[in-house]
Amino acid sequence: MLKARLQAALAVPVAASVALAVHLCLPNNELPPEARLYSQLLGIILGAGIAAAVVQFLWPALRQWMQNMCPIFAAAISALCFWELITADWHWLPLPYFPGPAAVLQSMVGDRALLFDSTWHSLLLLLSGYVLGVVVALITGVCIGWSARMRYWGMPLLKVVGPIPATAWIPLAMVVSPSAMFSAVGLIALAVWFPVTMLTISGIANTRASYLDVARTLGAGRWYLIFRVAIPAAMPSIFVGLFMGLGTSFLTLVVAETVGVKSGLGWYVSWAQGWAEYGKVFAALIIMAAFFSTIMTLLFKVRDRVLGWQKGMIKW
Secondary structure, three states, X not given: XXXXXXXXXXXXXXXXXXXXXXXXXXXXXXXXOOOOHHXXXXXXXXXXXXXXXXXXXXXXXXXXXXXXXXXXXXXXXXXXXXXXXXXXXXXXXXXXXXXXXXXXXXXXXXXXXXXXXXXXXXXXHHHHHHHHHHHHHHHHHHHHHHOHHHHHHHHHHHHHHOOOOHHHHHHHHHHHOOOHHHHHHHHHHHHHHHHHHHHHHHHHHOXXXXXXXXXXXXXXXXXXXXXXXXXXXXXXXXXXXXXXXXXXXXXXXXXXXXXXXXXXXXXXXXXXXXXXXXXXXXXXXXXXXXXXXXXXXXXXXXXXXXXHHHOOOOOO
């Protein structure tokens, strides 16, 4: 037990020490001497790891957390070290297309104002399209799933329009829409609409007949059956559609920003690639990963709160 604690406590400091030593000993560092942000970052990680290794013996909650997370952090730091070796030292990957982590960090810090502005515009665009798509999808999904007449007319439309990728509509959207912003919002909404609609239909249509029969026996009307019986029973299926729609919205967001919108992370990647600033490209990709993962995590938190009886069944 003590050995396992020591291994967990020393994993991050050892990995940070090796990464820092490799960085300082590189013969051909691509950054000027005054730009040492990466070495400072590794030094901070090393200091924090040593401090946490000492404190965790007095703090049981921190010790448990470190036993779970330190191997992952150590692996991530080791991956950064290997990344620097194969780019800045061994040159296995050609420059400038594959800069080292130090160059990416320098680009991220140096262009932080534009990156923050791009992230903010991407967030606004994503939320606008996603909320619009979810609202329309829930309405159409509930109508088609509940009404046989709506299902007769609605399912052919879903079968024809739904499988077409939202990005395939970009040429038409740019012609029909009055601005690139509106076309991007519409494309994201369309990408979200199909999976959420299909899963909502499935959840509503597969509501147990016994639930509806009991509610009718107690005098429930149509609207009560829809909003208090069918929709709550369909919530697990609806959340599956929300997750699928969120994934497709990320793809559509990036593509839409590269072809028309003059701001956002997708636009930033295209702009940086045009100027051969590949350090900025990788910086934007890292921010995209953190940005999209955070949004997905928040949706999981909402799911766990709404579907308390299924909490922990699907982890993120």
